[in-house]
Amino acid sequence: MNEQPIALSDRDGPRDECGVFGVYAPGRDVARLAYFGLFALQHRGQESAGIASSEGGHITTLRENGLVSQVFDEEKLRALAGDMAIGHVRYSTTGGGGWENSQPVWRDDGRELALAHNGNLTNAVELYNELQEQGLTLRGSSDSEIMAALISSTAGVGDHYIEDAVAEVMPRLKGAYSTVVMTKHAVVAFRDPHGVRPLSLGKLDDRFVVASESSAFDIIGAQLIREVQPGEMVSLTADGLEMRRVIEGERPAMCVFEHIYFSRPDSKLEGRTLQQVRGRMGELLWEESPVKADLVISVPDSGNPAANGFARASGLPKDDALIKNRYVGRTFIQPGQELRKHGLRMKFNPLPEIVAGKRIVVVDDSIVRGNTTRQIVAMLRDAGAREVHLRISSPAIRHPCHYGIDMSTRQEMVAHGRTESEVAAELDADSLAYLSMDAVYEAVGTQRERHCDACFTGEYPLGNPESANGKFALEEISVVPAGG
Numbered sequence: 164m165n166e167q168p169i170a171l172s173d174r175d176g177p178r179d180e181c182g183v184f185g186v187y188a189p190g191r192d193v194a195r196l197a198y199f200g201l202f203a204l205q206h207r208g209q210e211s212a213g214i215a216s217s218e219g220g221h222i223t224t225l226r227e228n229g230l231v232s233q234v235f236d237e238e239k240l241r242a243l244a245g246d247m248a249i250g251h252v253r254y255s256t257t258g259g260g261g262w263e264n265s266q267p268v269w270r271d272d273g274r275e276l277a278l279a280h281n282g283n284l285t286n287a288v289e290l291y292n293e294l295q296e297q298g299l300t301l302r303g304s305s306d307s308e309i310m311a312a313l314i315s316s317t318a319g320v321g322d323h324y325i326e327d328a329v330a331e332v333m334p335r336l337k338g339a340y341s342t343v344v345m346t347k348h349a350v351v352a353f354r355d356p357h358g359v360r361p362l363s364l365g366k367l368d369d370r371f372v373v374a375s376e377s378s379a380f381d382i383i384g385a386q387l388i389r390e391v392q393p394g395e396m397v398s399l400t401a402d403g404l405e406m407r408r409v410i411e412g413e414r415p416a417m418c419v420f421e422h423i424y425f426s427r428p429d430s431k432l433e434g435r436t437l438q439q440v441r442g443r444m445g446e447l448l449w450e451e452s453p454v455k456a457d458l459v460i461s462v463p464d465s466g467n468p469a470a471n472g473f474a475r476a477s478g479l480p481k482d483d484a485l486i487k488n489r490y491v492g493r494t495f496i497q498p499g500q501e502l503r504k505h506g507l508r509m510k511f512n513p514l515p516e517i518v519a520g521k522r523i524v525v526v527d528d529s530i531v532r533g534n535t536t537r538q539i540v541a542m543l544r545d546a547g548a549r550e551v552h553l554r555i556s557s558p559a560i561r562h563p564c565h566y567g568i569d570m571s572t573r574q575e576m577v578a579h580g581r582t583e584s585e586v587a588a589e590l591d592a593d594s595l596a597y598l599s600m601d602a603v604y605e606a607v608g609t610q611r612e613r614h615c616d617a618c619f620t621g622e623y624p625l626g627n628p629e630s631a632n633g634k635f636a637l638e639e640i641s642v643v644p645a646g647g
């Protein structure tokens with residue numbers, strides 16, 4: 164058994180970023196709608212959760228570190244009455260994971276608002292310096308707070324003051340942002356002109372909702388209308404729905420990793436349910452990289468759809484040979500040295516009765532660091548597997564993401580500077596094959612020109628990634644008071 168340090172997060176892959184939700188529905192329990200919407204988006208961030216509601220000209224915000232189910236109870240939801248609400252689940256990509264960076268952010272620099280953001284601004288430091296020159300201070304160190312301060316301080320007068328402020332600020336923001344902002348009168352959702360992170364619009368009876376993923380609509384009985392377009396702003400008010408295209412003509416760059424792994428398999432993106440897209444990736448993986456084997460297994464749960472597709476296309480039997488403990492969270496008491504060698508069995512336990520003496524194909528969606536994959540290979544060998552072949556339903560990850568996913572250094576990536584066979588040797592697998600970029604797009608069903616695939620290809624559609632700000636850029640240049 165390999166005794167490398169074990170990642171005790173719930174998986175060793177890329178970390179999700181954040182999820183946002185917004186609803187305008189007078190007469191409905193908007194806090195409860197937001198709660199269930201966030202519950203469906205929990206996979207996008209487990210560090211903190213928050214809801215802000217607006218009632219009678221007053222915004223109430225409640226946010227805490229922890230899971231949605233830990234942060235909110237009946238009493239807290241009752242305190243969030245209102246005609247509209249926005250919500251957020253967070254995994255930090257800019258700024259640390261402390262309470263001060265949880266969302267929704269509340270600001271009043273002229274106009275009171277609450278804001279929730281998924282993405283990463285690549286010019287956050289520049290904007291922060293501008294705010295300082297205006298004498299505005301931040302209470303947290305996230306780029307979301309910068310966005311909130313810019314919009315709040317820009318808002319003027321008139322019925323559409325918040326829409327006008329967002330339209331004025333959007334062209335100044337660089338990078339990825341799918342954002343919801345709430346005032347006393349409206350919920351406004353807007354998406355960066357490249358559409359890097361997802362954002363969908365839904366209908367709840369005669370009212371409207373927005374969310375990072377359509378699975379958040381299913382849970383509250385809302386219907387998906389369409390995705391918010393890159394560069395578009397949608398406004399949910401007493402008058403219904405208003406749409407404004409703020410920025411046009413930029414190259415679309417939707418994160419293709421949302422299709423591969425980040426978004427839930429029951430969410431729809433670009434008209435397709437992701438369970439089916441990922442199943443097709445598995446079929447294509449077999450077509451590109453067949454292997455003589457006795458059994459297909461998946462790394463649960465994210466590898467399941469591709470493993471199903473691989474088994475379907477190959478005609479090989481598939482079984483559940485890795486049993487996952489679903490309650491291993493991100494914060495976990497570290498095992499002592501004696502238990503450490505058994506560490507990964509806290510997450511996955513292999514079944515020798517199923518794998519012993521067999522040539523096994525292990526299908527997973529992606530590999531970043533490789534620690535978990537290496538452990539799984541070792542466990543399967545310990546359990547008696549004769550051969551272990553890795554088939555990955557995405558290309559090799561060799562480049563950092565600057566658009567909202569926490570994989571920012573090349574050195575941490577097992578495929579960086581290594582060929583496929585060198586990665587196989589590093590992970591002690593009998594063979595390893597990745598899915599090609601072309602096959603990914605065949606499964607997704609759209610052209611490459613519409614997407615970002617920079618972590619696989621090193622071609623950054625939003626330009627100049629190396630000058631982008633690191634996760635703690637704002638903490639490095641500012642003293643950040645806690646709380647608030």
Ligand code: SF4
Nearest residue numbers: 418564615616617618
């Ligand atoms: S670099 Fe990768 S993870 Fe980041 S936005 Fe592009 S495709 Fe998505």
